Amino acid sequence: MVNRSDIHYFGAGPAPLPTAVLEKASSVLLNYKDKGIGLCEISHRSPEANEILEDAKKALSTLLDIPEDYEVLFLQSGGTGEFSAVVYNLVSIWVEKKRAKIAAELSSSSDSEEAKKAEVVNRLRKVVDEELKLDYLVTGSWSLKASQEAARLVGAKHVNIAADSRQVNNGKFGNIPAESEWKLTPRGSGGPALVYFCDNETVDGVEFPAFPQSLEGDDAPLVCADMSSNFISRKVDVRKYAVIFGGAQKNIGNTGIAIAIIRKSLLPPISTPATPDLMRELNLSVGPIVLDYPTIAKNNSLYNTLPIFDVWIAGQVMAGLVDTYGVKKIGGQEEISNDKARMIYDTLDKYPDVYRVVPDKSVRSRMNICFRVHGGDSEKEKAFLAGAEKHGLLGLKGHRSVGGIRASNYNAVSIEGAKCLVTYLEEYAKA
Incomplete structure (x- = not known):
């Protein structure tokens, strides 16, 4: 019989988990907190489930010094689902900002409210057609897939490949172009709806050594970073990001959940996304409710049945790091x-x-x-x-x-x- 201690596992995901966490999991699967039922059997709306959620949030917030003006969400569909979620959510915010600006410009018009509304939509349609851009830094297989998903959802004309590593590396991934070569959408015209990059490319072994200087500044665009495979492995200045997300099955836990850290200014009541009716009128995609950040945040990640066992595993892993490293x-x-x-x-x-x-x-x-x-x-x-x-x-x-x-x-x-x-x-x- 092979003992676990005799094996060292270097799989890319699902990845190894701390043995101490798995040993504790084997117990709570059978009987959680002496309730006579296992952790996979308790209600996701029970006090115990809410406690597990809060403990996991607290551990992650402690490790990464997440500011209070950010929300932590637990979602299903993994990192790949977040490729879609960031597009649905941030494009709808971009559209609503443009709509509000046009509506303000027309507010003094003597036209009827119906005529104003029609004019807003007409102008907005032109703005979307000419100005909507999503910038992608393609540095490996996963950022490539993310850009392809964005093109599938909003149309290729709206996706700007601001950098493609293959162009500086003989047609293959394995490098990151110098920032001076990036072709980011200019910020002066309102900028892109988002700038996306994958902080660590699991397939290709490429990692950004630091946050890109091109994305710094008071007028910085909404930056979305996929950190699936280097989450909780190094310090992160969360304030530089609009959205950070990652699948749990690399450094944090087992397969089943994704974690998103979202700036609260992107959520109601501070920010309001465009209505589904308006998005459809503009021929833009309306996302599924389970990927809607405002809905998930409003319901404390419990809009649908969240796999609480997976959240518990992630919370235990992160709490273990908090205990191990203390003030560090x-x-x-x-x-x-x-x-x-x-x-x-x-x-x-x-x-x-x-x-x-x-x-x-x-x-x-x-x-x-x-x-x-x-x-x-x-x-x-x-x-x-x-x-x-x-x-x-x-x-x-x-x-x-x-x-x-x-x-x-x-x-x-x-x-x-x-x-x-x-x-x-x-x-x-x-x-």
């Missing part, structure tokens, strides 16, 4: 993540005749370490993976779309696990 908060985990990544990359770089790290050194992901063995020789890479498995190192096969090797260095991968991988890399290179 997420900075403590960042130090560990950086040390593990440095250890692995240093070993790979030590043997350039055997290993080749795929992304450029300036944008190497700390979370997803992508490399090739002997230039990508398929038989030798199969042998490498087979040897790794014999050493108890699992989940190292690269994504099916790119192949190669990928060691996902998530929070639950221990220092010991990283050292075991380094030992195998050394042995393989010297064999």
